[in-house]
Amino acid sequence: MDFLKWAISPWGQRVPIHIAWFLIWVAVIAGFLFFIVHATYLRYFAKPKEFQSSGSPLIAARIPEHVPRHSLTARLFHWIMAASMFTLLFTAFLPKVGMPFDWVTYHWIAGSVLTVSILFHIVHASFFMDFWSIWPDKIDLRDAFRRTLRFLGKPEPPPDKFAKYPLENKLYHAAIMAAGLSLVVTGVFMMFRVRTIFFPRNPYLFSDMTWGMMYVLHGLAGVGLIALIMVHVYFGLRPEKRPITKSMIFGWMSRDFYLKEHDPQRWPVESPISSPASKGEAPEGLRDAG
Amino acid sequence: MGNTGDKEQNKLSRRDLIKGVIAGGAAVSSASYLFRASTLLGQATRGAGERLLTINVNGQLRRADVMRQETLAWTLRHKLGLTGTKLGCDRAECGSCTVLIDDVPYYACSVLTHTVRERKVLTVEGLASPEGKLHPVQQGVIDEQGFQCAFCMPGFLMASVGFLKTNPNPTRSELAQGLSGNLCRCQDYDKILTAMMRGAANMREASRA
Amino acid sequence: MAVIRDVMPAFDLFQPSSIADAQKLLQQQGSDGWVLAGGMDSFDWLKDRIKKPKVVVDLSGIAELKGIRSTAEGIEIGAMTTLTEVVEHPLIKEKFKLLADAAELVASPQIRNQGTIGGNVSQDARCWYYRAGWPCYRAGGNICYADTPEGRNREHAILYADRCVAVNPSDTAPALIALDAKFVIRGPKGERAIDAEDYFIGPDIDITSLHVLRPGDLLTAIRIPSTWAGAQFYFEKVRDRNVWDFPLLNVASAMVVSNGGIERIRIAVNGAAARPLRLRVVEDAVRGKPANAATGESAGKLAVQGAVPLQFNAYKIPLMRNLVKRAIGGVAEATWTS
C-alpha cells in the first residue's frame, strides 16, 4: 500500500505529489477509535484521580471565585483559529471524499487567517503570556512517570496537581503546533502556486521533488489535524472537561475546579484584591493570567 | 524489385511475406502470456473470450490471432501481410492508414480489430479487380502522375473512394473537403486533387459504360 | 522507471450489447474500467501508456446508444451516434442546423465518421502539458505547467481559470448549450437528465474532469427540445489549420428575432474556459434589443468582462469579443468579383 501518491516528473523522475487520500479515512477512524477506547477506559477501568494535596486553605481563601484562565484575546485567537481550521479541513477534504465544490479560494483565505492568527499568537504568547506555561516541565515528566507506574500498580506517590495546563493539554498543544506550523509554512509556500492577493505566482519556486515533499507534508499534517481536532472536540465535550471548555468561552473556571485539579503553587492565581495592579486597560479578571 | 517488369515478382514476394507473417504471429501469441489473460472469465459479455478472429478483408475471410489492444492497422500490416495500409503517425493525425469499413473511411490506426468482426474491410490491396484491372481512382493517379513519395497514397485513395460513394460528381473544393483528413508531406496536394478528380471522372465514365 | 510511448498496453476488452450490461461492467470495474466510445480521445491516452485501464468497455455494439429519433419534445440523439450522422441527418439539418454546422467543423472526415457526439462533448482537455503526461493538477498533481511565467499557453483559458488553465475543446458542446439540450445520464442510481451547461464543470469544482460523469455513469443520449427549432443560428470556429484542428475559440448562438428585436437568445462560447460558457449576461443584456451591429458590439464587450489573459493568449479576448459580436450582429459577406 502506498501512503503517498507518486508521479513521473517531466524529467522522468519519480516524485511524490501528495498523500494517498485514503489516509483521510485512516485519520477519521483513528479519531473514532480513540473516542471508543478512551470512553471505555474512563467508564469501566479508570480509577478516580488522585493528587498530592497541595496548597493550604490559606491559599484557597485567596483564590477568587472565578479563576481567570483565558484572556479575551486568547479566546478570540482560539476561536478564530478553530473557525479557520474547520474551514480549512472541510475545504481541503470534502472535495476529496466526493463532495466537489469551489474550495480553493475559501481554503487560502482561511489559511491566511490562520497564518495571521498563529503569528499573532506566537508574538502574544512569547511576550504577553507566560510562555512556558504550555510546555511540559520537570514535574510534568515526573508525574507522568508516576502516573504510569501507579496505573501499573506500582507503589508510587500520587502526582502533583496540574499547573495551568495538564500534561495532556501541553502535549496536545505541542502536537497541534507541529501540525499547524507545518501546515502554515507549507501552505504559505503553496500559495505561490495559486492566484492570491499576496504575491506573484511562481510555481517554480522549488524543484519538483521539494514541491512534492511540501505537498506531502501539508497532506500528512492535514490528516493529522483531522484526528487531533476530533480528539480535541471529544475532550471539549466530555463532562469532566466541561469546566475547561467553558473557560475557553467565558475566560474563567470555578474556584472548586481550580482547586481540585490545579496546584496554586504551580499556577498561582491571586485574588484581584490582593494582587498588584498591572498596567493596561483590560479588566483585572480578564488580564492575561500568570 | 524496383524493376519495371516486376509486377509478378512483387506478387511472389507477397506470398513469401505472408508465410513469414504466420510464423511471426506465432511468436506474438506465445509472448502474450506476459499480459493479463482475461481476469473476468465467465463474463457473459461478448468478446471477453476468443482472440482468434475471422475478419472480412478485401472480400476474403481472413483468420488471425488478435490481441485485444491491437489496432486494425497493425493486424492488416503485421498479421495479414497487407502492408499497403501505412502508419504515418498512429494517432489519427495523418490519414495514411485510411481503410474503408462498410464503405466508410476510417483511420485503421484508431480502430480496434476486435470491433470490426462483423464488418467489411477494404484496403488499397482490394481496390483493383482480382484480374488486376485498376480501380478508376487508381487509374486517375496513373493518368495524372499523382503523388510523389506515395506513402500517403493508399490513405488518399481509400478516402477518395469512400467519399466518391457519397458524392460521385464533386467539385474540386468538395473533393478537397472529402480528402481533408489525409496529410501529404510532399505537399503535392494540387496534383493529388487533380488525380482524384480524374479518378472521379473515370468512375463516372466506368459506371456509364 | 523509464517512460515509453506509442505502444498500447494490454487490456481486456468487453463489448456489451446493452446499456445495462455496460453499466454492470463499469460498476464492477470502477476506476479500473475505461469507456471506449469512438476512441478518438481514448487511444491517445492508451497509446501513450499514460492511462492503463485493466478493462476497456467498448460501447460500439450497443444499438440503443445509436441513432437519432424524433420525440414529442424534439429529438433525441444517442450518445454513440457519429458526428457524420449528426451532420447528415435531415432532421438536424432542417431544425437544428447549428449542431450540424458545429459537428461538421470537428477534426477531419474520418474522425467524424468514427467520433461520436457523446465522445465529442465528453472529451478531455487538450492542454499539451496535460497530454504529455506531466503530473499537472488535471492529472492529479499539484501544478499547472501552462500557467507559469514562461509556460506556453497560447491555446489556454482566459476565463474562470482556477489553478488549471486548460480549455474544453468541444465544438458541439456550445451548440448543444445554445439549443438548450438535455444530457441523459445513466448511473448506478438510475437515469437523470441534466441541462447541457450543467454537464460541464470547471477546475474550481473538479480539477480532474471536464464533466460530471463519475465511474459507473454513462452518457446515453442528448435530447434537444423543439424550443429553438428553426431559430436564427450562428456558429463560428476559429482554428489555426482549416481542418483537423481544435478551436482556438468557437461561438454558438440561437436567436429568435421578432419585430426587429431579439425575443429569445441563447449563446455559448468554448475554448475560453475549462467548460463551455453560456453567456447569460449577454443574453439578458441583448434581449429586446435589435439584432444589429451596435447590439453585437456591446454584447461582445460584455462577454469578455473579467477575462484575464495569460502570457500568450491575450488575442482570445478580442477574438471572443468579435465572435460574440458577429453571433448577434451578423457578419458582412465579402465577395470580390475577380
Place this chain on the structure above:
Amino acid sequence: MPKDTKPAEPAARVYGPGHKLIGKDYETADLYAKVTGVAKYAEDYHADGMLYCKLLLSPLPHARVKHLDVRQALAIPGVKAILTADELPPPADTLTDNGTVIRANPKSEKALTMEPLYQGEPILAVAAVDEFTAAEAIEKIRIDFEPLPFVIDPLDTLRPGGPNPRTDGNIWVQTPAPQAAAGSRPPGPPPPTIGVLKWTEADFADAKEGRLPMGKTPDEWSYGDLQAGFQNAALVLDETFVTPDTSHQTLETRSAMAYWQNGKIYVHTGTQSTAQTVPAIGRWLNIDPSQVVLISEYTGGGFGSKITGGVTLVIPALLSRKANAPVMMRISREEETFIGRARPSMLGRMKAGFSKDGRIIALDMFVIANNGPYDAVGDSPSSGRIVSLLYQPQAMRWRGATLLTNTPPRSAQSSPGGMQGIVIMEPVIAKAARKLGLDQVAIRRINCPEGKASFGPVSQGKRPYATSAFLKEALDRGAEQFKWAERVARTPKRIGSKVRGVGVSLSCYVGGTVGFDGILIIKPNGRVSILSGIGNLGTESVIDVHRVAAEVLGVPWEKCDITWGDSSKNLPFTCVSGGSQTTHAMTRAAHATAMDARRKLQELAAKKLGGKPENYDVANERVFRKGGAGMTLAQAANYAIQLGGIYDGHEVSPDLNKVTKASVAAIAGQGLIAAAKDKYPRDGATFSYVASFAEVEVDVETGKYYIVDFLASADVGSVIHPRALGGQVLGRSILGIGHAIGQKWVFDPRYGAMLSTRFSQSKPPTILDVPVNMQWAALDIPDPETPVGARGVGEPPVGGGCASILNALSDALGDEIFRRSPVNADTILTSLEAGRPMQHPLMAHI
C-alpha cells in the same frame, strides 16, 4: 472561407520542343506498385524470426546517465537484447576519392548516448519478440540522470554567463588543416572542435527594442563599399525577422530493418540516395562498404532529412548481431519528431539601403541559426550567398553564427538557409517598395539576377557567378499569368471585416552539381537496362533523368528497364538527392552514359560493317549508316559480348568512381555496357529560380486568413517531366507556405521539453490550407551550361512560397503586424488590437 470559382488547369503546356521524351509526361515505372499498395517501404518488410526494437529516450534536454539498471527488463521473457551506447563501434574515418582522410569527429552524433544533448535523444534500445514486450521492458528499466545546464534559445547561450548546451561550449570551431609534410598527400582537416562564443551586455542592450542584438560572429564576408552605399541610399531600413524551426516530418519515419547474412549487413530503410547511403552505413558500423547491402526501393519523403538515411539505423543492425535475428525498428511519429531532423530557425537582421528607384545599394545581413546539439548545418552561410545572388546588392556584408542548443538535431531541409534568407529579406523589400511608392514586382525586377549573375564574396580573385538566370522572364511571365496589375489595382481592398492583399517574392536555390556516373546495358534482347543509384523519394528523378539516355539513344521508353533501390544490384556512383542536384547532375551523367553507348554502338557497327564510326547514326533501336546497312541494338549487344573489352564492361574508363567500377565489373559481359562520368564543362555554379505570387484574404475580426490564389513561375532550365515538375514546384512552394501559416516548434523553457510533438500541434499544412487551384509555370529555357539544359527544382520554390504569403499579409495589414513567422490569428489579432507588433520576435518557440 473564400469560394473558389476559378476554372481548373490552364491549357495543356508543351515542353521540350523537338524531343520525343524530354518534356513529355509519361507513367513512371514505380507508379503501378505505389498505386496498388505493393510498393514496399522499409517498415513493410518482414523476416522470419524478426524481433522488434523500442528506444528509451532521454526525458531531459541535457543530462548524464548516473545509474542504469536493466536487469528487470532483461528478465522479462521475450526480451532478447539491450543495446547501449558503449556497444556502438567508434565511427570510422572517411577516405575521399582523392585519398584525403576525413577524420571522424568524436563529438558528432551517435545512435545512442549516455550524455543526451536533447530531450528525446535515444539512450538505449531493447529488442524483443514484439513491441508490447519491448515496451514493457523499457518501463522496467531503472535509469537516473544528473541534470546538466541546457539551452533552448540560442540567444540565451550568447548572454554573458549564459548556460552552454554542451559541457565544452556552444559553437563549432574549425581549426585549420595542418601543413602537409613534404611529398606526402595533404592531410584532411582535423574534425571541428567545440568553442565558446559569448556576447557582452552592451551587445544585448540593443535587443530591448525587439531587435536582434549583434555581437561578434565567427563568420563574416563582404564585398563593395557598404558605408558609401548606406550614405547614398534614399531609404535605409533595419529590420529583424525570425523564421521557425520546422520538422521535416516525412510521412514515413526513419524506420529500419536489418539482418546479417553471410557476413553482410542487409539494411532496409528510407534514403535520399541508394548509392551514397552504403558508405555512410559502413562508416557508422565501422565496416567496409562492401559488407553493406541497402534495400530502399521506396522512401516516404526525405526533404533533406534522409540524405544518407539516419544514423539510428545502426541500432537494428547491431541489435541484430547481438540477438542473432532480424530486427525491425519502427520509429514512432513522436520519436521522429525528436530524431527526425528539422530546419534551423534563423534570427535575422537586415540593414538595407535602397536607391530612389528601389535598387539595393547596400545590404548588411546578420543571422543566427539554432543548430541543435550536433554537427553544424550550413544554413547560415548559405543564407548569405542566396540573398546576395537573388537580390544582387551592390555592396554587401554578411555575418553569421550557428549556435548549438539542446534541441533536436537539424539538417538541411529543402532550401536550407536559402528559405530563411529569402524570408528574412523579402519583408524588407516589400516595406521598401511601400515606402518608396514602387510596385512590388517592379522593385524585384530591378534587383533581379540576370545571366551569369555574381554572388557571395570574392574567392580566388573574383566573385563566383551563376551559369544562368532567367528570373526576370519568370517574374514577368508570372505577373502576367497571375494578373498582378489587375489584382493590385482592384478596389476596395476591404469589404466588411475582410481585407485582401497580394504578395510576390523572388526565390532561388542551388540547382545542380556535376561529376557523377551512369551505367546502362544494352541487352542481347535489345532492351536497355539502366541502373539508377538515385534514391526514390518521390520526386521521380530516380527515373526521369534516364529519359535523357533513351532520348539520346533513340530507344522507345517501353524498351527501357530501370533498376533502382538495391545496392546489391550494381548501381553507379550517384549524387545524393538533396540540394536540388539530381536532375542537373544525373541528366548530365545519363547524357554522358548514353553518348558512351552511342559511341560504342558506332564503333561496333563500324567494326562489323565497315566504315568510320562517325558515319553511323543511332536511332529507332538500330545503329546504321545513313541510307545503308546497320544492325539492331540486340545484334550490337551480342557483338559487344563477343568483342569484350571496353564493349561489354570488362574494361572501363579510369575516370569512373570506384563504386561504378565495381558495379561494372560485376555486370561485365551482360551486353553492351556503357558507363561514363559526367565531364561536361560548366562555367558557373548552377541555380534555379522561382517567382512566387500569392493573394490572401484576412478577416481582421478573427485574425484568420485564407490563401486565395497562388502561382509559382519557375526558371528551372529545360523541363524533363512536366507533371513531376509541377508537383515539385507547387509541393515545395507549399512546404514554404507551411512556414508562413503555421508550422512551428514549441518548447517549454523550464524543462527544455518539446510540446509540439504531434501534427495537431506542429501544424503541417493540410489540403484545405492551400487554394484548391494552384498554378505553376515553367519557362523551359535551357541552361546553357549543361547538355540537356535541365536544372534542379526541389529547393528553389520554398523561400518564395513562404515569403509571398508574408508579403501578401503585410500588403493587407500593413508592415507593423508581425516580425516572425508563422503568422497566425493570435499574432494578427493582438497586433491589430494594440496597433503595433505585439509578438516579441526574439522569443523562441511560442
